[in-house]
Amino acid sequence: MQRKRKINRDDVSKLLDAIVLSTGTSVEDMRYSKRDKRFAFARMIFSHHCQTIYTRKAISDFLKLNTHSSVINHFVKYENYYQYDNRFRRYADEVKNLLR
Secondary structure, three states, X not given: OOOEOOXXXXXXXXXXXXXXXXHOOOHHHXXXXXXXXXXXXXXXXXXXXXOOOEOHHHXXXXXXXXXXXXXXXXXXXXXXXXXXXXXXXXXXXXXXHHOO
């Protein structure tokens, strides 16, 4: 299956709602490159859940990141943060549970 090149907000609305609920951020705050940990965690969780469906470019465009290399960085850091950061793990697990 070929990955989609553009993210439609309606297609990811359930994911966005789960991320907003678990991290306490707004979608607009998540989509801009703010350095607060909650916003970075929200972007990482979003990227993680979208990586099999959408292209890296589509994810970076949706999150309004400069390059798709930021999305690759999210993929790499997701595993490390999940393993070593309790707050991130709590957010990620809560999103996963809300999506069931």
